[in-house]
Amino acid sequence: MATLQGTGIEEDYATESNTELVNIISPISFSIDQALGWVCPGKSDSSGAIIVTAKGGVPNTSGTYLYKLALAGQAQAGPYLDSNYTGRFEPATTGANYRLVKNHNYEVWVGDECKASKIQGVQVLDFATAQVASSDKPEYCYGDDVMLSVINLPSKATTFRWTYPDGEISTVQNPFISNVDANDAGVYHVVISSDICENPILADVNVVLAPYIISCYSAVTDTSVNPYAYGLLGNWHQSTSYVYYGARASSDPAGQTDIRHDGTFADFTDFLSFWSDQDAGKTDTTKWVWNATSTMFNKYGFELENKDPLGRYNAGIYGYDDALAVAVVQNSRFREAAFDGFEDYYFKSGNCDEACPASRSFDFSLFKNKLDSTQSHSGRYSMRVVSGDSVGIMANVTDTDLEGSTPSFVYGYNTCIGKNGLQSVRTNANILVPVFEPMGNKQVLISAWVKEAQNCQCTSYTNSQIHIAFKSSDNDNATIVIAKPAGAIIDGWQRIEQVVTLPPHTVSFSVALEALGSGAAYFDDIRIHPYNANMKSFVYDPQNLRLMAELDENNYATFYEYDDDGTLIRVKRETERGIKTITETRSALIKQ
Structure with a gap:
């Protein structure tokens, strides 16, 4: 039996007489979702930090790699600003004699025990202005699904609080909104709290719906209609x-x-x-x-x-x-x-x-x-x-x-019954x-x-x-x-x-x-x-449908006021000389 194993790869090979262990080494590389440079909100422009993580290759006996930080374009031969075995470069907190400035580009060189190396470029983001949250599309069609996302921060102590346009709250990192409509459009605000920054990181994502028209399908004016199903016939009224x-x-x-x-x-x-x-x-x-x-x-x-x-x-x-x-x-x-x-x-x-x-x-x-x-x-x-x-x-x-129309009945030869019969019932917009x-x-x-x-x-x-x-x-x-x-x-x-x-x-x-x-x-x-x-x-209260006002032939109003029990207590009349109280009534029950 032969076993091949390595970083991400492991296979068994069967032989007749022996077992052999073979290591397959993956090339050294960087974890893209764990390479980040930033300046925290409220901090100075030169208080930046960079964290990168390598994978693959052959790490040293302690399982680490050698990292070297340089300005953009200088990582291959130096000079280097700093080096360590953690991949964390935080000069503002460690007291190093260099600074990482926001919106500037840097490079990190990483090497393993076998002299293999890799270079990764990193830009120091300003968390106060950078787009740390985004949506998967610039605009959406009516009924689409929306995926919101926040960049991965190099911390496990991170919380998220999204506020939707309608006030709904979500605490997941990457919310998913399905079947969007006009009520889902708007600004989604997220507050990110992490131990890498003292102040919370704020971001907004504007979900835009592409121009659309809601077309209300009318089964009444379609090619054919059942007049009894839609109330066109069969409802008897006084004529x-x-x-x-x-x-x-x-x-x-x-x-x-x-x-x-x-x-x-x-x-x-x-x-x-x-x-x-x-x-x-x-x-x-x-x-x-x-x-x-x-x-x-x-x-x-x-x-x-x-x-x-x-x-x-x-x-x-x-x-x-x-x-x-x-x-x-x-x-x-x-x-x-x-x-x-x-x-x-x-x-x-x-x-x-x-x-x-x-x-x-x-x-x-x-x-x-x-x-x-x-x-x-x-x-x-x-x-x-x-x-x-x-x-x-x-x-x-x-x-x-124009006068309203009635459904028209279309007759023709029906092969099923062998004679003329009803083929369809047709209408037009005049029936609406x-x-x-x-x-x-x-x-x-x-x-x-x-x-x-x-x-x-x-x-x-x-x-x-x-x-x-x-x-x-x-x-x-x-x-x-x-x-x-x-x-x-x-x-x-x-x-x-x-x-x-x-x-x-x-x-x-x-x-x-x-x-x-x-x-x-x-x-x-x-x-x-x-x-x-x-x-x-007439004007009604949209909450309880009580009559609030009646406007006469000249558009002058008579106002009706009610108490908490819904009893009419006051009638006022709007006139050219102002609003006059016409009647006022109070009633109460004597407690025994």
């Missing part, structure tokens, strides 16, 4: 309401009144008439007249739009994941009106589909990070616009009074709840409240405005209208109100909230609707 018009049996005002029997119809016709058991029935249109028909519902079955026989539309706008009415509008279609009080952007309904949240007809989600909870006209939040910045949205404009899309050739009323971050000893704000622009297909240049605050400043807030006429063939419409001065401006309770419409809006 139209009818009123019976006919003469009363007692129509002579001079006759004697018989309260018990008077008031009945002189004749009556059923709404549906059936001629046979197989007949589907016919509706009467001479006596029965419809007075309202529903044209749109949301996913929870709440009515969004209806119209009367005169063609006048009424609409309801829902928020808080389509669960609560935030505005009701008379004489306006659903797509023509919009309201945003900035209250429900952080509202959580328990919906697991966070990638595709409830659609908003008027959406400032891109500016969610600008919402401010320190100032508000009503509710808890407002939109904060810093000096010189603007926050805006854009909407399409249509001249066509529309977003805000005003109509051209109409006047539009825009209203909002603004507060400037300044001690304004004035009668009106001058450093905030709403920039309104609309563009026609007949003209490449956009028409600009500037809406300024006007009226009394009420509790720090001033109303902006502007009427804009959208000409025929208008294709786009934009609204931008702007701060012009040196301070920020806060905007709240923005509403847009046709000039001839009438809107009331």
